[in-house]
Amino acid sequence: MKELVLFKEKAIKGYTVCTSEQCPIKDKCLRWKVGQQMPDNIRFYSCVNPHYQDVGTKQCPSFRKSEKVKFAKGMTNIFTDDMPQRVVTYVRQYLISAYCRTYYFEYRNGQRLIPPAIQKEIRTVFRDAGWNEEVFFDGYVEDYEW
Template sequence: MKEKDIFKEKAENGYIVCFADNCPLKECCLRYLVGQKMPDTTSSYHCVNPRFQDVGTTNCSLFRKAEKVKYAKGMTHLFNEDMPKRVEPYVRQHLINSHCRTYYYEFRNGERLIPPTVQEEIRQYFREAGWNGDVIFDGFVEDYEW
């Protein structure tokens, strides 16, 4: 799917958009770029409040960088026979505690993409459990941090 089609789809499906034309970050902000693809047939949409205190500044708290990041997809091969037995339950329990059981299984089965921050969190749990080997996810995809 082309990027402009992805932006149009997001705009039509409730993604919060921005129309701050005076914003210094607008050329690299997902919210602004998606807003520019808003079709004129849409009667209502979710939009950033233009009067919010930091909208239109270089410190905008609603800014989303229009840059793709590398998401991990699936972790069914994360645990292997070489690992000490204590590693798997330690990592699993910490992921469930920090996210939830549903997210853990969605991450595991590849139903929910694993953002870079969570990938690093998983690596940290492995280090805490005493595993210094590679942490191998099933695969990777690139997408925007919506």
């Protein structure tokens, strides 16, 4: 029930939905599920173009998995005292150049959740810099990848 309320809230706030009835993966798609909660008093809303190439197929570029994933929240303690300064500098510069200074600090301070793909990339950057120890984020939150 809580999910349906959340989906309805997202639909009202302008989340792009999908209405492709013949889609083979619609039951696993977040856009479809949110679209099913669109209230009948909303006159206009943002919708995936059903005529766009690959929409309504198993390769749909607009597909969003309707399962929650584990987001990292914050990375204020990601650099440890025993970490060489060259690793710290390399990782920080890489992340700022890849995601911009604003996003870096929002990720760092926990203001912006870090999706699984970016968590993986951050761990890879540490490995590339020569750090083979575990990388720890401040905490974790489960949510949908909207």
